Every structure is written in structure tokens, then in C-alpha cells.
Amino acid sequence: MVAKLDSSxxxxxxxxxxxxxxxxxxAVGLGNLVRFPAEAGANxxxxxxxFYILCIVLIGLPVLLSETLIGRHGQAAAPESYRKxxxxxxxxxxxxxxxxxxxxxAFLVLSxxxxxxxxxxxxxxxxxxxxxxxxxxxxxxxxxxxxQVDALFPAMIGNGxxxxxxxxxxxxxxxxxVARGISGGIEKVAVYLMPTFFILLVGLTIYSMIGGAMxxxxxxxxxxxxxxxxxxxxxxxxxxxxxxxxxxxxxxxTYGAYVGRDVNLAGTSAIIAGADSAVALIAGLCIFPIxxxxxxxxxxxxxxxxxxxxxxxxxxxxxxxxxxxxFIMVAFAALTSSVALMEVPSAWVIDRFKLARPVAxxxxxxxxxxxxxxxxxxxxxxxxxxxxxxxxxxxxxxVLDTLDTFTSKLTMPICALATAVFVGxxxxxxxxxxxxxxxxxxxxxxxxxxxWFCPIALFLILLGGILPQQMSELxxxxxx
Ligand code: PHE
Numbered sequence: 301m302v303a304k305l306d307s308s309x310x311x312x313x314x315x316x317x318x319x320x321x322x323x324x325x326x327a328v329g330l331g332n333l334v335r336f337p338a339e340a341g342a343n344x345x346x347x348x349x350x351f352y353i354l355c356i357v358l359i360g361l362p363v364l365l366s367e368t369l370i371g372r373h374g375q376a377a378a379p380e381s382y383r384k385x386x387x388x389x390x391x392x393x394x395x396x397x398x399x400x401x402x403x404x405x406a407f408l409v410l411s412x413x414x415x416x417x418x419x420x421x422x423x424x425x426x427x428x429x430x431x432x433x434x435x436x437x438x439x440x441x442x443x444x445x446x447x448q449v450d451a452l453f454p455a456m457i458g459n460g461x462x463x464x465x466x467x468x469x470x471x472x473x474x475x476x477x478v479a480r481g482i483s484g485g486i487e488k489v490a491v492y493l494m495p496t497f498f499i500l501l502v503g504l505t506i507y508s509m510i511g512g513a514m515x516x517x518x519x520x521x522x523x524x525x526x527x528x529x530x531x532x533x534x535x536x537x538x539x540x541x542x543x544x545x546x547x548x549x550x551x552x553x554t555y556g557a558y559v560g561r562d563v564n565l566a567g568t569s570a571i572i573a574g575a576d577s578a579v580a581l582i583a584g585l586c587i588f589p590i591x592x593x594x595x596x597x598x599x600x601x602x603x604x605x606x607x608x609x610x611x612x613x614x615x616x617x618x619x620x621x622x623x624x625x626x627f628i629m630v631a632f633a634a635l636t637s638s639v640a641l642m643e644v645p646s647a648w649v650i651d652r653f654k655l656a657r658p659v660a661x662x663x664x665x666x667x668x669x670x671x672x673x674x675x676x677x678x679x680x681x682x683x684x685x686x687x688x689x690x691x692x693x694x695x696x697x698x699v700l701d702t703l704d705t706f707t708s709k710l711t712m713p714i715c716a717l718a719t720a721v722f723v724g725x726x727x728x729x730x731x732x733x734x735x736x737x738x739x740x741x742x743x744x745x746x747x748x749x750x751x752w753f754c755p756i757a758l759f760l761i762l763l764g765g766i767l768p769q770q771m772s773e774l775x776x777x778x779x780x
Contacts, residue, residue, distance in 0.1 A: 312558040314483045318491060319559050320571055325490035325636030326551060327576040328497070330416050331544040333630050334605045336580040337587050339540050341598045345520045347528035348537050349584070355541035356577050359757060362749040363547050363716045365569040366723040369735035371556025372565065377651035378403055378550035378644065381557060382722070389728040398718040402550025405711040406644035407664070409549060411671035412703045413641055414474065417634040418466025418676070420627055422456055423606065427624035440613035440620045449614060453606040457679035464676045471665055471672065474638040478646055479661045482558050486639050493632040500629040501579065504622065505586040511616065512589025520598060521584050535765025538758070539708035545576055546640060548712030548719075554644045564737035566746070590616065605630075642668070675700040693766060709765060717758040724751035 313319040340348050374381020378399035386395040427440065434442050441449050456462055477485040542548045559565070587609065591598055594612040598604065609626070613619035642664060649660035674682065678698030687702050688694035693709070694702050723732055724747065738746055 311482045316563050318487045321494050322487055322490040323555055323572045324575045325494050326546045326640030328579045329633045329637030332580040333583045337584055338604050339536055343533045343536050344528035346523040347525050348533055349521050350524050352537040352541055355538045359754050360541045360545045361573045362746055362754055364545055365566055366719050367552035368556035368565045371553035372559050373735050375557050377647040378553040380651055381553055385727050391726045395722055399550045402715045403645055403648045405707045406549035406641050408703050409707050410641035411668045412675040412700050413638055414470040415467045415672055415675045417470035420631045421466045423627045431620045431624055434620045436621055438620050440623045449610050450607050460677045460680040464673050467672050467676045471669055474642050475661055475665045477639050478642045479658045489639055490636050493636055497629055497632045500625055505582050508586050508589045513592035514589050516592040517588040531764030534761050535709055538761050542712040543708045548715040551640050551644050554647050566737040713758050713762050717755055720750045720754035
């Protein structure tokens, strides 16, 4: 089924499945493979995971549908799409500022995302050279001590030359695909890389489940301990849900603008959210058994992917090849996401300044390269520079962590909150209903979620996360 756009002036996805793969490609990325296990580890396992799943279903999915429907209705770059729906509903055109905040956030995320992508490239290089010496059947980093393998990570992130160059390489690869446009480039990455990614993920997970510590993993990920569910953990979970579904950065609005009219947006959104959460959980089931089986602790943070896992690959047969396959898989997933992140500001520059796509994409890349270099250096020579360190939320954070916290814990939830209010209350029902593809009870439920549940829940979670102290005092007061 080919779903060409109505307006022939704008290009679009060549088919519904191309859109689904590209949207899943955007959603599935470092967020699922690196950030999810790291946040789960740092925020106490089960409590975080279960709250995260709730956030995906009750907040993420309704907002995802809201974003795609705004995009398809507008058929333009995100701010233009918000403005169009607002004006046709008789509301202020300033609603476009929600999308502008999103576009800006996408740019910020792009700038640090490619730094992480660069780290992954470096590890691919490490495993490749390891494989050349060890041979296919060997364990990874044979003959190296635990401490030596551990030291690879700080040595990499502390070396500004390595992090800056790998960042630029990753940005450049992203640029090549985005410059070729929707069906010529962005769609191609997704259509080739996503199926390969799934095969690698399933293969590695089966390997890990057979040889690894499954019981411990399940207990770790799914034991719910309510006392661990603090305001900060909730905000971390909701931020992770948005980051993972690519929400709150106008990304799904941008991708939705290229979707044909015959695509049912509700059904497609459910597929995207389902696939994304499945990958996050499978990634947990893939990573933790290897970690536990090697007798290691699932410490949170980035050390999990870049230190604990390589240790684990030192312990298991074929560790060298498995390690290489693992990091290649991560790079594929990261690329389909960085492409989406670059498309958001690029589409805006194309629409706003009427520039040719390649020119717009190069401009966005240059901007991201400059800001990204600051992030790339923030784990090394600039580690003492904490731009927003005077605020408790950003205390002790360098440029990279500051941008991550700023987007996932502030701008993404705020943008999503405003989007829910916009679609639930401001936009005209008739226009919204013409896009959403929902009927009957499900339609009512979705409307309840975007009108009431999402805004209120997001507001409380934002408050609870930003002002944990004040909120818990308030709850104590209410509870007597
Ligand atoms: N969802 C992506 C991930 O999980 C990151 C991303 C965020 C991509 C926002 C596009 C837009 O890695």
C-alpha cells in the first residue's frame, strides 16, 4: 500500500511500513540500549521499570498520537503545523512556540547524542582491533586485567581529541542520510538498518538468556519496591519515556508531516510505542544476564555499557565477536535516531528560510558540531565547567549532562504537557478527530488521557522532580 502525500509539493514516506520503520528507528536508540538500563540501574531497578511502563502507556502513547496528528494535519515543519492547527481552531498562533521549544530541544539533543554515538564508534574500533588479535573464538581483551579494561572508558572520554573526532564522524554520517531527504535517505537507513538491528538484538538476547543469569535479571528488573519510587525516580522515568519515544522535541510532529492520509495514526502509534518499549525491555534482558553471569554488579550510569559489559565479554566464549556485534547494533540504532534528531531542525530551516535541503542540513550540522564539541570536551578538559551548576538540578554536571538533564527532565515534559493541552483543549475537536483514527470507547479514553490525565500527571511529576523537598513536605502536610 503506497501512501503518497496529498500535496505533491512536499515529499513523503514511500509507504506506511517505511514510516513505521523510520518512526521506530527514531524511537529505538541509545535511549533504549544505553540510557534505559543505566537509568534503571541508577534508580533502583523494578520501581523505575514499572513506573516507566505506566508512563509509556498512559502518557507517552497519547502524546505520541497527539504529535503525529498535529504533523499530519499541518504537513509542514513543526512550528508551522502547530500554528496551522491553532489558527484553524481560532486560537492564538503563538501555540507554535511549543513546537519551537521542541525544535530547539531536538537540536540540543542532537548535539550531545552524536557525542555518545562517537563513543560507540570508538568501541567498535576497540573490538575490531581486539578481534584481529584474538581471533573469532576468543574472549574479548584476552590477557588484559580487569583494571585495564575498566581504564579504557575514562581514557576515551578524557581524551578530547578522540571524543571530538568521533563526534564529528558520527555527525557527518548522519548528515549524509538527512541531506538525501525523506524517501531517498532517512527512510533508507531505517529500512536497511532496523531489520538488521532486530536480528542482532534477538540473537544476542537468546545467547545471553541461555548462558546468563536470567533469574537474577528478572528479579532485578521486575521486583516492585514502592518505597523506592521517589519524586526524582518518577521524573527520571517519565523523562526516559519521552526521550525513548522521541517525544517533546517535535520529532514525531516532523515525521508525521510526511505521512499519507490513509494511514491510521492511532494504530501506528501503538505499534511504534509497543516496539520501542519491547526493545527497551529486551535490551535489559540482553544486558543484565551477561553482567550478572560475570559476577558483576549492575551499577547505573554509562559505565554499564562501556565498562561492565566489556568486562562481561572478557568472561564469555566468543566474547570478542559478540562484543563487536553488540556495539555495531548500538551504532545502527543510534544512527536511525540521530537522523530523526537532525531532520527536526533541518525541516524547520528549510521551511523558515526557504533553503535547499542540503544547505539547511549543513548549517544544522555546523551548529551541532560546535555545541557538540563542548559536550565532547566536557568529560575531559572542560569537566570542571558546570554551566548551570548553581541550580540544584544541575549540580556538578558538565555540558553533556546539563544538556541531557535540561532536555529530558525539563523541555521534553514541558513540551509534551503543552501539546496535550493544545490537542485536548485548544484544537478544534472536528480537526483532531479527522486525524486520530479512534472511535468509541478508545476515543473517549484517549480524550480523557490528553485532557486530564497527561497534563495533571506531567505537572505533578515535573514539580515533584524539580522540587522534591517541597513536594514531600506538602504530601506530609496533606497526609497529616
Ligand atoms: N528516542 C531516541 C532514543 O531512544 C532519541 C531521540 C530523542 C530521537 C528525540 C529523536 C528525538 O535513543
